[in-house]
Amino acid sequence: MSGVALVYTLFGSAEAAERVARQLVEERLAACANILAQGTSIYEWNGVLEMSAEVPVLFKTTPSRRDALMARIAELHDYDVPAILALPVEMADLSYAKWVAEQIAK
Template structure:
């Protein structure tokens, strides 16, 4: 196993960007899975102005040992100047799921 299951949450400007970015992270074996959540309305202050935008949240599943590399790659792919990239390691997880997740990240590219 390559570390505890770790979750990374972020939001995107469009569903297309969310899916494209998640696919890259999965293909590069940085994450095992991406859960695309329903569009959300985000409210915040940006550069002194109140904003209310539709965003597309994604929950990415990786391992603790791959989290930093995943966040760096996610940052490089993201269209936002300052994306919300939030990460936490799970305290508990199903052992079989954790084994599958780890295997997806460490599996050589030629295997499916």
């Protein structure tokens, strides 16, 4: 186990991504949130093929806080069914894992 957990989700706007990311870092559920470049998603919703711009966010937290982070993202998210995915981390730099743990513990 690496000591770091990654959680990925998508938002419908940069403003929503920034608002939620800032709140989760302030709440100490995430040590860091990387708001990535806007991309295009293609998916079926309610029987209709959709295409929309979305903003991906990658949150870094500890394994012990991962589930709480995912639950809080779901509470704050404006999508009916947000994609909230925990990504496996096989290994992390020890000094970075320590920093993540310190940020969450503050």
